[in-house]
Amino acid sequence: MSAAAIALIALAVLVLVVLSRTIRIVPQARAGVIERLGRYQRTLDPGLAVIVPFVDRLRPLIDLREQVVSFPPQPVITEENLTVSIDSVIYFQVTNPKDASYEIADYIGGVEQLTVTTMRNVIGGMTLEETLTSRDKISSQLRVVLDEATGRWGIRVNRVELKAIDPPLSIQEAMEKQMRAERDRRAAILTAEGVKQSQILTAEGEKQSAILRAQGQR
Template sequence: MQTLYTFAPIIVLVVLFLFSAIKVLNEYQRAVVFRLGRVLQAKGPGLIILIPIIDKMIKVSLRIIALDVPGQDVITKDNVSVKVNAVIYFRVMDPVKAILEVEDYMFATSQLAQTTLRSVCGAAELDEILTHRDQINDQIQSILDEHTDPWGIKVTNVEVKYIDLPQEMQRAMARQAEAERDRRSKVINAEGEYQAANRLAEAAGIIQKYPQALQLRYLQTMREMTYESKASTILPIPLDLFALLKPQGSEKTGDKE
């Protein structure tokens, strides 16, 4: 019993040592260990052992981080004031660089994203930002990836979330869209009249070449008139009468000459 009391402090010290020395890291975590101020290689995942008081550990997550870039007031190349918001997806590829090369890689990446978003959108016109958003996203991603590579960070994707336009610009764009729709409507209407005129000219040529077609058209018109108004009385006139009048008129004209 006395022996147990003698070794009890030692047992307690061993338990405390193991409790403070043994650490467990998840699969997506890495530990950057500093020993007496000097960095060791990143450790993990799983079970790692640290020397109490001597070793200091900083955990770094390797999962993709979605960083929301606050709305930035931008003046585009064509002098239009807009407010642009974006989201950036990045991950830590080298935990040691992420800790040593920059004080706070989250804050640094956020500030760099804001300035890059303003500079890229400010160098483009409003129509380019609205219609070529993929090119704007790729350009921002390329710049961010180039600047964050020394920090051990990889920017995987950039997406411009929304573009807030002033009310005056929204009304102007609505008027422009309405005018464009009116223009297309007039063009389509004129194209339809042109095609109809061509078809009528072709039909007139066929009737002139085949006079019997005029008689068929005359009968068809009478049939349509009976469908529209059944209370009306229709008196058909043979078209041969008009054919007989035409030669007589031409002969009288020849006598006068």
């Protein structure tokens, strides 16, 4: 192979390498952060983009879709020092890729830790009864606080859902005992009503029979 052919092949390879480092395609619902010589330069929107090879660097793409993070049950202490277990789900979106890249190292981990801290602060000022009966109120309060706190990270918290709020085992047993007693009470009432109705029907039947017998003896 001649030197000219080798040079052409080398040039073609170089061109391909340069093109591969110059042209970037950002998928829909993603964003790309470009750094130039180590400093933030711009944010790429979905579509075809051209960057300066060997000078610009594309950071890992950021997902702009709504993300769902489900946390394992967290022990939280109420105002009466009772420990409840709360299972929560957070729905959030990245609205500012630049802030999500530079204001926090791990925004998903940050959301998780902030959720736990906020939940403890909110539940810590509530009684057990309020906690068990105010799920929507707690979710709304958590969303407002989290959305405000994560705004500087370029994140919007859309909603917070509490999948389960489990009181202490002793409280659960007491509640179940109370529910059983209530069911037994209602069953006793229904049984008594049934007996009463049966007695009424029997008495009514005997009355009608007596009337018919009296009429037959005339």
